[in-house]
Amino acid sequence: MARLLSFTAFILSIVASPSNVAAKDGDFLDGGKLVLTNAASSIEGASGGGIATWATISGLETDRGIGVTGHVTVIELPDYGWQSHGVAIGIANRVELSYARQNFDTRDVGTALGLGQGYTLNQDVFAAKLRLAGDLVYGEPLVPQISVGVQHKRNLDGAVTTAVGADSPNGTDFTLSASKLILSRSLLVSATARYTEANQTGLLGFGSAAGKGYDFQFEGSLAYQLSRRAIIGAEMRTKPDNLGLGEDNWMDLFAAFAVTDNVTVTAAYADLGSIATFENQRGAFLSAQIAF
Amino acid sequence: MFSIILTLVMLQESPASNIDWDKEFGVEEKVRDPLTGEFPIEPFAPDNANAGAEPFDNAKMASYFGGHEGIRKIAERTVELSEQDPRISAIFVARDTVRLKRTLFEQFCYLLDAGCDYSGRDMITAHADLGVKMADLNALVENLQKAMREERVPFAVQNRFLAKLAPMSKDVVTR
Numbered sequence: 001m002a003r004l005l006s007f008t009a010f011i012l013s014i015v016a017s018p019s020n021v022a023a024k025d026g027d028f029l030d031g032g033k034l035v036l037t038n039a040a041s042s043i044e045g046a047s048g049g050g051i052a053t054w055a056t057i058s059g060l061e062t063d064r065g066i067g068v069t070g071h072v073t074v075i076e077l078p079d080y081g082w083q084s085h086g087v088a089i090g091i092a093n094r095v096e097l098s099y100a101r102q103n104f105d106t107r108d109v110g111t112a113l114g115l116g117q118g119y120t121l122n123q124d125v126f127a128a129k130l131r132l133a134g135d136l137v138y139g140e141p142l143v144p145q146i147s148v149g150v151q152h153k154r155n156l157d158g159a160v161t162t163a164v165g166a167d168s169p170n171g172t173d174f175t176l177s178a179s180k181l182i183l184s185r186s187l188l189v190s191a192t193a194r195y196t197e198a199n200q201t202g203l204l205g206f207g208s209a210a211g212k213g214y215d216f217q218f219e220g221s222l223a224y225q226l227s228r229r230a231i232i233g234a235e236m237r238t239k240p241d242n243l244g245l246g247e248d249n250w251m252d253l254f255a256a257f258a259v260t261d262n263v264t265v266t267a268a269y270a271d272l273g274s275i276a277t278f279e280n281q282r283g284a285f286l287s288a289q290i291a292f
Numbered sequence: 293m294f295s296i297i298l299t300l301v302m303l304q305e306s307p308a309s310n311i312d313w314d315k316e317f318g319v320e321e322k323v324r325d326p327l328t329g330e331f332p333i334e335p336f337a338p339d340n341a342n343a344g345a346e347p348f349d350n351a352k353m354a355s356y357f358g359g360h361e362g363i364r365k366i367a368e369r370t371v372e373l374s375e376q377d378p379r380i381s382a383i384f385v386a387r388d389t390v391r392l393k394r395t396l397f398e399q400f401c402y403l404l405d406a407g408c409d410y411s412g413r414d415m416i417t418a419h420a421d422l423g424v425k426m427a428d429l430n431a432l433v434e435n436l437q438k439a440m441r442e443e444r445v446p447f448a449v450q451n452r453f454l455a456k457l458a459p460m461s462k463d464v465v466t467r
Contacts, residue, residue: 063426185451
């Protein structure tokens, strides 16, 4: 009888075990990336630094799993307030699908421009990124991780983008990124070429009614890894001036810290130059990201 | 279905208790070397090139790691942490970790130019049947980082050492 019971227990354990096995060798939200190597969330929702896109794939998954990321970013500027939030899915550290919503509060400038006090420009960004080759950390030291990306942006304030002289409220950016953590120097180096016609990343629409359109822009990041959880660095991003409003290049100095394996906070001093003729938009950038 | 299984279970005869199952299945018992405590392995030609990278040309590196003593602690601690790590402990269950601790020490010591020869197998052979995934390698790296941190190896130096090991990932990760 005792044997019968133990056999029954054995059968039950077999019936019950597949889920346990799956959890150990799991595919969904199982993590596995080294801390910080999923990067932060850029303002367009793709994984990267703060203002620059990197070749990294979001989420903590490795080549056999699926990961997810959620983020919130605020940028406090002298005349404007930026708020964005988004989600991203990383598949097998190969494909990244992301969505971000950007809300740009014009505050008093809204009155000056005749939009109304606190008029907020809104934009949706739907993006996809594909890792073509290489690994951010492993492999040959001088062979970077290389990714291509597409970011489709839909500005929700078409009347404003038309009024400022943009050709379209919707546009698509194409990116080619190379990123590498040079371990021997604890340096992260990243460069992105962006083919775009976006004005102020699309918040002021795309191209110009006068016919200015697509051009190549550059995004670069250089960062030093202080510890497993902390990294400091600088970023820059060139921008076109299709509308003749004196649009400036952007730069920031940032520090990112992985509070836990899942939560990364990024703080930066950002210089966004002139936005809609209001000069010297320099302020604080703060972003929080949760990833699995 | 279940009642059929139960019936079969109740009908089956229990095997005689004096059968040597190892002999029945041709299992050879491996015996640890009384001196080293290691299991014997297939003979091969030892060569420092098996360590998988050129050593540092810089005596400072070894001193950052606390010389032989520190390097040995770090190598052994990395193995111990990994044996206790639920993410990757299964990889080490049926492995000769006595030998692994020694060969890992030799490899680290050789690469750090601390005056050792590496007597272990090359990285491809040593990892051929371990079925290591990328996530497993990341877990091992985290354990090595923890071991180095405990020995107060400066972070930038840890990364310099990891830079030596990182290109070996293609030989270690097999699935």
